[in-house]
Amino acid sequence: MQSIGKGILTQTGWEIIKNSYEAKQAINDGSSFMTGNGYLGYRGTFAHDSSEAYVGCFVTDTWDNADGKWEELSNVPNALFTTFHVEGHDLTLTQPHQDFERSLDLSQGLTGYQATFPVSAGTVTLKEEKFASLAQHHVLGMRHVITADHPTVLVIESGIDTVLWDLNQQHLRGFDVKDTARGFEVQAQTSQSNIQVNVLERRYPLEGGQVVVKEGKHLMRWEVTLKENEPLILDKLMVVTSSNDHEHPSSALSQMEASVESYDALKQENKLAWDAYWARFDIIIEGNLSDQVATRFNTYHAIIATPMHKPLPIGARGLSCQAYQGAAFWDQEIYNTPMYLFSYPKQARMLLEYRYQTLDGARKKARKHGYEGAFYAWISGKTGEEICPDFFFKDVLSDRPIRNHFNLWQIHISPDIAYSIVRYYEVTQDEDFMRLYGLEMMFEIARFIASRVVFKPRLNRYELTQVQGPDEYHENVDNNAFTNYQSHAALKETLRYLEHFNPEDINKVRQQINLGDHEISLWHDITNKLYLPKPNQEGLIEQFDGFFNLESVVPAHEVTKRLKHPEEYYGWPNGITVFTQCNKQADMVQLFSLHPSLFNRDTMRMNYAYYEPRTLHFSSLSPSTHALVAARLGMVEEAYRHFKKALMIDLLNTNEAVSGGTFIGGMHTANNGATWAMITQGFLGLKRSHNHLYALNPVLPKEWKSVTFFTDIQGVRHKIYVSHEEISILNLSQSPMETTILLNEETITFRSQYQSQKQSRA
Numbered sequence: 127m128q129s130i131g132k133g134i135l136t137q138t139g140w141e142i143i144k145n146s147y148e149a150k151q152a153i154n155d156g157s158s159f160m161t162g163n164g165y166l167g168y169r170g171t172f173a174h175d176s177s178e179a180y181v182g183c184f185v186t187d188t189w190d191n192a193d194g195k196w197e198e199l200s201n202v203p204n205a206l207f208t209t210f211h212v213e214g215h216d217l218t219l220t221q222p223h224q225d226f227e228r229s230l231d232l233s234q235g236l237t238g239y240q241a242t243f244p245v246s247a248g249t250v251t252l253k254e255e256k257f258a259s260l261a262q263h264h265v266l267g268m269r270h271v272i273t274a275d276h277p278t279v280l281v282i283e284s285g286i287d288t289v290l291w292d293l294n295q296q297h298l299r300g301f302d303v304k305d306t307a308r309g310f311e312v313q314a315q316t317s318q319s320n321i322q323v324n325v326l327e328r329r330y331p332l333e334g335g336q337v338v339v340k341e342g343k344h345l346m347r348w349e350v351t352l353k354e355n356e357p358l359i360l361d362k363l364m365v366v367t368s369s370n371d372h373e374h375p376s377s378a379l380s381q382m383e384a385s386v387e388s389y390d391a392l393k394q395e396n397k398l399a400w401d402a403y404w405a406r407f408d409i410i411i412e413g414n415l416s417d418q419v420a421t422r423f424n425t426y427h428a429i430i431a432t433p434m435h436k437p438l439p440i441g442a443r444g445l446s447c448q449a450y451q452g453a454a455f456w457d458q459e460i461y462n463t464p465m466y467l468f469s470y471p472k473q474a475r476m477l478l479e480y481r482y483q484t485l486d487g488a489r490k491k492a493r494k495h496g497y498e499g500a501f502y503a504w505i506s507g508k509t510g511e512e513i514c515p516d517f518f519f520k521d522v523l524s525d526r527p528i529r530n531h532f533n534l535w536q537i538h539i540s541p542d543i544a545y546s547i548v549r550y551y552e553v554t555q556d557e558d559f560m561r562l563y564g565l566e567m568m569f570e571i572a573r574f575i576a577s578r579v580v581f582k583p584r585l586n587r588y589e590l591t592q593v594q595g596p597d598e599y600h601e602n603v604d605n606n607a608f609t610n611y612q613s614h615a616a617l618k619e620t621l622r623y624l625e626h627f628n629p630e631d632i633n634k635v636r637q638q639i640n641l642g643d644h645e646i647s648l649w650h651d652i653t654n655k656l657y658l659p660k661p662n663q664e665g666l667i668e669q670f671d672g673f674f675n676l677e678s679v680v681p682a683h684e685v686t687k688r689l690k691h692p693e694e695y696y697g698w699p700n701g702i703t704v705f706t707q708c709n710k711q712a713d714m715v716q717l718f719s720l721h722p723s724l725f726n727r728d729t730m731r732m733n734y735a736y737y738e739p740r741t742l743h744f745s746s747l748s749p750s751t752h753a754l755v756a757a758r759l760g761m762v763e764e765a766y767r768h769f770k771k772a773l774m775i776d777l778l779n780t781n782e783a784v785s786g787g788t789f790i791g792g793m794h795t796a797n798n799g800a801t802w803a804m805i806t807q808g809f810l811g812l813k814r815s816h817n818h819l820y821a822l823n824p825v826l827p828k829e830w831k832s833v834t835f836f837t838d839i840q841g842v843r844h845k846i847y848v849s850h851e852e853i854s855i856l857n858l859s860q861s862p863m864e865t866t867i868l869l870n871e872e873t874i875t876f877r878s879q880y881q882s883q884k885q886s887r888a
């Protein structure tokens with residue numbers, strides 16, 4: 127066993143293990159040890175836990191706005207609720223126990239624990255295992271194995287718990303519970319959106335029993351005789367659906383339940399589904415078990431947070447809790463999509479299709495604020511209309527609410543989506559996607575930018591004023607370099623499509639959205655005259671107008687000494703960072719991560735050196751961006767330092783679960799997805815190069831012996847192995863075809879395998 131830190135262990139790099147139980151870690155452990163499948167997320171709690179332990183099963187497409195402010199996904203009734211009692215002792219972890227071990231098997235998403243409980247006449251050992259099936263998204267399975275070292279009577283209570291942990295107001299109401307003889311079924315409605323949610327419990331092999339209803343729990347009770355050292359195996363299924371998934375949820379549940387042959391069959395099917403996923407997304411790191419397991423841990427969480435059944439957003443906290451509203455931020459395109467783009471482009475397309483489905487929401491938002499085209503929501507749920515509340519935090523000193531303008535001024539979300547469309551098309555050459563969705567989104571985003579810029583006649587240039595860049599601590603700024611460059615790139619690419627894409631397709635889309643010639647000439651003008659901040663005499667690019675006049679505090683963490691209250695908000699309107707150059711997160715460095723070809727290496731290095739010490743890294747998005755950029759710039763040690771930080775955010779729970787009275791706990795899904803990108807696009811330099819070849823430019827940290835990963839090149843899966851001495855690329859298709867890649871700037875063509883020996887790599 128190797129320790130990763132804070133009581134987390136691993137044995138093979140495929141599992142995380144903890145052998146101490148701490149009730150106060152329920153928020154963090156419940157997220158880390160969760161199981162899920164992109165349709166639902168079930169927190170890593172124990173079957174005997176209730177809402178106080180933050181039990182949660184969050185289901186996609188069940189948004190509800192119960193309090194008129196926070197639109198969130200619903201937590202559904204817990205059909206895995208089960209308790210055991212022996213000789214008057216509750217077998218729950220708050221009671222004395224020994225040999226506790228909990229684990230999450232990342233290879234197949236199994237979460238569980240084992241513990242031995244002393245009872246009056248001996249001991250009873252309980253083993254619990256559960257998983258959300260990756261093969262059948264609506265189904266969860268759970269198995270208990272109970273063994274007593276003496277003959278005794280076991281009391282079992284198993285059923286559905288309808289008392290739910292909700293972050294902001296209760297979402298489900300009108301619970302209608304019925305006993306179906308082999309389990310309970312509950313039906314309920316969301317408060318405001320009126321979605322019907324159905325949950326079914328199915329138990330094996332126990333039937334009959336005595337119904338017990340207490341504290342919102344509908345249970346069946348049995349007394350079973352345990353023989354000495356003879357394990358009793360109890361299996362259970364939980365099946366979930368909503369009226370957004372099935373027209374007749376109740377009958378759909380019965381059908382889905384009937385299709386499960388047994389717990390073992392469900393488990394086997396789940397394993398095969400996971401094998402297929404890992405064959406795409408696994409990254410094998412030789413030489414550092416801690417990095418290996420943490421990489422898999424993050425990749426696992428990125429996968430289970432991603433809806434793969436229909437176009438829906440990836441929530442910023444995935445399906446680990448209700449924080450961040452189960453909704454998409456720019457995180458989705460910039461942090462989560464790359465992993466799919468290079469390993470499972472179909473999924474990247476699905477995420478972009480979600481953005482197409484929400485295009486009307488974005489159009490509505492633009493019109494509401496007096497703009498044209500598509501102003502995408504900062505926080506985007508089902509319809510794409512803005513669900514980011516105006517007020518997030520409060521000023522703890524005055525107790526007054528703070529108006530943040532994330533929803534109004536963080537306009538880079540629209541060009542960020544354009545950026546993702548461009549990358550998707552560049553990698554996949556999927557013309558069908560562009561015809562159906564991509565071009566229209568690009569045009570509408572260009573329209574928005576064109577209506578958002580202001581022309582300054584005296585300067586003969588366009589500007590983007592009153593914005594907020596990625597650094598959320600500085601609002602209401604003009605000409606944020608990141609936003610201007612991103613907008614410029616979106617316009618430029620749109621014009622390129624207009625010129626080079628099949629004219630028939632272009633005209634069709636133009637007609638559809640009534641795109642006039644005058645608009646296109648305006649886009650040309652803006653592209654030519656949009657102000658793009660350039661390096662000054664010292665080689666530095668100003669983050670936004672006037673940034674260099676703000677107080678420079680280095681290192682940025684010094685600024686925290688100015689807090690008058692530990693929970694004060696740092697940003698707008700008068701937090702401690704507002705009048706300083708202290709950044710919340712990567713902003714200029716973010717620009718370099720997306721547009722490395724626009725700047726020379728010296729400029730990027732110089733600006734990195736300037737901005738990094740002025741960055742607080744108070745967003746979980748920040749370390750991974752720094753790791754990626756530093757690695758590309760060949761600063762391997764610096765990159766590895768940030769990589770490590772990013773890697774451990776959730777595994778070692780380094781970020782706050784509550785800030786300014788707002789719950790922000792749960793998994794940091796963008797960072798989970800960025801792990802894949804840090805390694806492949808950062809350390810290994812994977813990209814689609816300017817001449818449309820896949821390119822690799824590896825620099826390995828000295829802590830690793832080698833890295834192996836899988837990527838699709840021209841639609842064919844390849845296995846890429848990089849060590850300090852050697853690179854090998856294997857075409858995994860049955861009938862290999864010619865592959866050409868750019869390796870360290872050199873063009874290499876091979877059929878089935880390429881292998882090179884290198885003397886020494888940095």
Ligand code: BGC
Binds near residue numbers: 442456598746
């Ligand atoms: C970050 C944003 C991010 C959001 C959701 C915020 O704290 O500043 O950049 O999009 O969290 O992850």
